[in-house]
Amino acid sequence: MLSREEYLQLSLEERFVPLSDEGRERATSLFEKLVTVDMHTHIFGSVHFHFEYEPVRQSGMTCCFEAVPALSEDFDESMELLGRYRSLVEAEPGLVTAVRAEDIRQAKRDGKQAVMYQLEPQTMGRDLDRIDIAYGLGVRMMLLTFNTRNYVGDGCGERTNGGLSYLGIEMVERLNDIGILIDLSHCGAQTSLDAIKFSKDPVLFNHTGARALNPSVTRLKTDEQIRAVAAKGGLIGISAIPNQLSSAPEQGIEDMLNHIEYVVNLVGIDHVAIGLDNTFHDQVAFHRKLAASKSVDLEKAGITLAADYMYGIESPLEWRNIVRGLVSRGYRDAEIEKIVSANALRVMEEILG
């Protein structure tokens, strides 16, 4: 197996899923034609702020739903970071800020890329009026908890499995009322099930995978949780995070496709989307650093850093390879469109207006 550095020397074509000429042509034209939405991106880097436009342009994706990594859960800090992101996006003529589905379609027609904003996790503390402020400043999705506990619920890596608190129920109501998407990707099982139950809108696991395929990783979702989100009309966004979808020493696009297939078989094609959660940098090195600084406890999360990178989907630059992979797995054009954007746009239309 190649090292990460060797892998990055390969041309994009060499990194991609091999297809027949006909398949390759179909994948290329689909990618050019279709709106593509990544429901969970870190184009500004995760935690360490860094932005370059060129790789975003090269990725070719239509919409980045960018996650503001508010690990401190400090509201002021998260709004400042949002302001920095927005100032850079608005200074770049190739990018537009989006707050609804139609903005994304318009961006595609204009040959531009759309950026939306979410909080990972939410930073409302005990003050629900901040939801209005965050909405006003452009936030359109919130993750209820990160891996540990906060005022509204328990994270997937917490020692307890408490459900939503009373404040959590109020928060879900407020998010519903104002029209903000609710993400449960890092929430604990009971908090997820409670949020699904109390939300009147569909909710999301926007960057996850199926626990059935890698049972040790607590971040991934059980069949029960996936079914509950789908029954609510929600979305399961499949991620490309190294060492979460698999614990094998070699991991990549095929793992992502395995998780897509599993979820499609479990709940149908209408509930699957893409939420890569990757960056333009070395993620495994970053995870190692996070673990050393104790910000994230890998052991509690059931994660071993077995692979150094994700072949075929190491960064958003390889977004085209998702479409190639879906072609290689035999999905029809309409099904591919649902996975790469139509499902996401449907949920956005329903909730964001």
Added chain:
Amino acid sequence: MMSRDEYLKIPLKDRFIKLDEDQEARAEQLHRDSLIIDMHTCMLEDELLEQDFVENAPRIQRSGINGFIDEVIPFDEDFAGSMETLGKFRLKVEKHPDFMPAFRAQDFLEAEETGKQAVMFGLEPQSFGRDLDRVAIAYGLGIRAALLTLNTRNYVGDGCGERTNAGLSYLGLEVVERLNELGMLIDLSHCGSQTTLDAIEASSDPVMCNHIGARALYPQMKRLKTDEELVALANKGGLAGVSAIPNQLSRNAEQGIEDMLNHIDYVVNLIGIDHVAIGTDILFGDQVEVHRQTDKTLLKLDYYGQELNAPYMYGIESPEEWPNITRGLVSRGYSDDEIRKILGGNALRIIQEVVG
């Protein structure tokens, strides 16, 4: 039953429990000569509760106690705000000739000797958020006790009125460890059942439920502690402080000192005389009205089952009625030694052991 206004017009001695001559003499001497520490009061707070410390200071002296743990009350759990309040409290206490701040057990003994009031400062609830370093900052600024949660959920645990009953979080375990290392008292009075049990188990020091009562006497009131929690607390060497909070010890239309004594009797019978203290949670002014006003915004009474049936606590409605607790203990047949333990001996022991 008379109204609160009518009640407060009655001369103090007529509000007290009737005793025979011998008992009267004993009660008076015990109240004068014993070290008395109220483990939980809200007598300094002036914004939320509209109290005036300078006006109230002589009334605190008249209570005959020697010291108390007074609570900074950051309902919003905002750390900076709670430290500002602490600064205001300390200024009041340090500028007043009859008061002194208390940072260790010895300070209570000194206050007893000099006739001052020793004030130890607690956080109700703690306001550390997710930043463990704030435990040391709070200690450095003078805090010596911390309630882990109020009635609802926070980063460390679930409150007694929360819809969930999760235990301590990983961060909660670390907060307990940090409080132990620094020597700060841990209060679990408002915590949910599992959070209470987890904290008792996780703490290397004795912990306390310093303003509570026995759930067995009023089963629907989640603020009170179950037998299981009380026994675990005592097994750890901890302290149960019985409160005088209206509508938490009983749901009767008439409530007062006898309810408090019933809870003391029950807890003494369950876990022994060495683990019981007094934490009145008393304040100046109309506590039931405070509960009414803060119901939906802060306390959320219906979350933990509190009704507002009684308008006041006869016999223990204000701090100057404190001697009535000593009188009540005499009336219930406790010995002098036992009464001294309840009034302050047990409190001093745990402060000595945990804070130094």
